[in-house]
Amino acid sequence: MNDMTAITIPDGSKPDHWATDQEVRWCPGCGDYAILKAVQRTMPEIGTKPENTVFVSGIGCSSRFPYYMETYGFHTIHGRAPAIATGVKLANPALDVWIITGDGDGLSIGGNHMLHLLRRNLDVQVLLFNNEIYGLTKGQASPTSRIGTRSPSTPFGSVDQPVNPCAFALGAGARFIARGIDTAQKQLPEIFKAAHAHKGASFVEIFQNCIVYNEDVFAAFTDKKNAGPKQIWVKHGEPLVFDNGTKGLRLVPGQLALEVIDIVDGDISGVLVHDQTNRGLVQMLLELPFGDFPMVLGVIYQDPKPSFEAQVTAQNHSVAAGKKADLNALIRKGQSWTVHDAATHKM
């Protein structure tokens, strides 16, 4: 697009306005395409401008993302997108900052930065593309790979316990946690919009299909035929039901544990109603073992607190209030004296 003219995107833009002229270089069929499409579809609807939008990424397949968005973009180094984004947002809180990362980038080499970004609650959207594998380096096991994953670096199967990204985010202190699926084109823009509207760090894990190195690793719940019984899309204030309203989640009587029950004749008594501010419930939902339970998707947790950059800015202002920024006076502070031609006097 816009080959011969400067980039200007009108208000009331179309998704195409948010795409660059760069050739997209993901493998054909990669789940990243669908996520890109969903983001480009979201942008016109959230009332932000391209020039006020910054996409920051680390390294990995997903991190090429900024090159395809007609916004400001910074493709940084492995794992460090949260740290760079922190500087961007602190320097200019008016910018709308999105972080694009992956399971290796965001939870392995950059795990420490992710932890601190979430606990500080920087007002950014983190989109973590989880494909449970290292794609760009040709298929090694990642920190989200399930035990037994065979890869060039784990030829006999991985033995280390994987991390659950959303549970990690909750533990780190994130105040917005959502899960989506690359192909879920109806729900993804809604999640992105909610993430964008949330003030503070929004953590969105997106199950992304790497068709080359980990094809169909999520098929057990992403396949069309599995979607009903194996996906539960949660919504604040609504009962936790799935499989076309035929199943629901409830507390095991007398225990702090969840179980799946059949809903007969639409009778949802006993089925839990989702409360996205109830941290205990959220923790149980995030850690439900898949298989016995469906995969919990949608906006699972949202309980805003003041954002980091807002507090930094407020402190900068309140401390500076009433003080004059007089550099000459500043450098004259401290233990001082004046040397006259002959004698010395203390100031």
Added chain:
Amino acid sequence: MATALKDNFESTAPRTNHPDAVVVRFAGDSGDGMQLTGGQFTLSSALAGNDFSTFPDFPAEIRAPQGTTFGVSAFQVNFGSSDIETAGDQPDVLIAMNPAALKTNVGDLRPGGLVIADTGEFGARNLAKAGYTVSPIDDNSLARWQVLAFDISALTLEAVKPFGLGNKEALRCKNMWTLGLSLWMFDRDRAPLIAWLQDKFAKNPVLADANIAALNAGHAYGETAEIGGALRQWTVDPASVEPGYYRTITGGESLSLGLVAGAKLAGLDLFLGSYPITPASPVLHALARLKEFGVTSFQAEDEIAAVCAAIGASYAGQLGVTSSSGPGIALKGEALGLAIMTELPLVVVNSQRGGPSTGLPTKTEQSDLYQAIYGRNGDAPMVVLSTSSPTDCFDVAIEAVRLSVQFMTPVMLLTDGYIANAAQPWLVPDMADYEAFPVKFHTEVPAEGKFNPYQRDPETLKRVWVKPGTPGLTHRIGGIEKGFSTGNINYEAANHQKMTDTRQDKILNIANHIPDQDIDQGAAGGKLVVVGWGSTYGPIRKAVESARAKGLDVSHVHIRYLWPLPKNLGDLLKSFDKVLVPEMNTGQLKTVLRDQYLVDAKPLNKVSGQPFKIAEIEAAIDAELARKG
């Protein structure tokens, strides 16, 4: 100072009562408040009109076990009526608050120098902790020095008795008693110290009064005690210095103020991303307090995040600064490559310390020069500057900011633990005398065609700086090799060659925008030039001064711009028969000079964690001039 030092270097004769300069070292347990005592004594020297230089030497452990040799904290001050450039080779006076302090410091004292020791701390336990079987005060092992040993502890307790302090609190006043005695020895005014104590203990007037009483008692002791020859008053005349407004300043303070001044001259807000590390933390502490100057300080989760956040801030249009020491700089290496690749301004302060690895956190060294010039993956050139003294930090920091924003490049500013902590009198400049270099962000939307984020100034090769938020100029940058002006990903062979050359040429071209190398002392050619950089400035200057006074043909060149090097440096060095390079490393500048100019630079190396002594450099000058060939 050099002359005074020479006079006494090999002699044990008592010094004159009217010396050019005196070196005093206060040494005690970490908890004895020696840094505070030294600092206040220095202030009294400043107020008496002396020039001075100080060197604090404290242990790496915050609270090392009491009485041990590794818990000794010392503060040395050299003050005098002539130009003072170092903290002094050898103390003339050592104040030792316990056996461990005596043991670790007395060897440095000049023969015939004065030891003042607190016998109240020389009990069996403390002697044993210091590794003495017999008290050195009794066994004649201190015969080379004049020893004045008396019970400072008891005298302090006596002085503060009326205030009803507990024993421990009362003993804490020992340092003020000692300071009082020191003030008497050098005929100093007590009033400013009393005012300072009243201010310091404003919330606890009893403590203020007790400390003042101790200070007065120490002073009175000097005046009235009949001790004989050793304890006497010395007169040090005021130095003839340029008139004006002075303050004491440490390198850490001076550097922080310089960064703020630089940002202001550039018209930018300053963003500091930093992670605590010795000896760099003072910069973080100082900048964290200056919010009204448009400073945002961010204590990051680690060194990498600190530099990355600074890069992010620069990308967003502020002046990104990160500050650390060698180990932290090592962690930042990859991100520095990103700043080089994306051609963003960034100031990186390295307060060097002894290495490698954790090395000697509180000791000084200048062994990160290779790291600064070469220490990144790929061909990754950046500007490297160095500071040569505490007061010099201010101007060098401004220069670092200027080069960084004018050439869109990271700049490494090398200082060290010695400079960071040492203090000097500073003739405070007027900011109106500095020329501003306001940054102009690029906002112009091209009339046709796409905006190219890597479009360059044809002369300096610097690219445009666009703040996100600017309409019509959205673009992407990153660490992947990019097309020459488009910034788009580009892996083509010819393009990478061109971009590598461009990044290199851009930095080398800065040599056209920095001053020529000047000569600190001596002629622009001759038998020998001593070339230094960083905090070796003081000892080299004094050594060359002294050698020249003896009639030797030697000059001193001190390099501030380490990369790119000044244009005339090669010719300048080649106009001397010999080149001597004293460094607190194993010969890093020496290697650079040999590589760049094929000159036969000879190293003089010291890596003991202590600064060079003037005498060491002077001896090397003599040897080098005597050497055939």
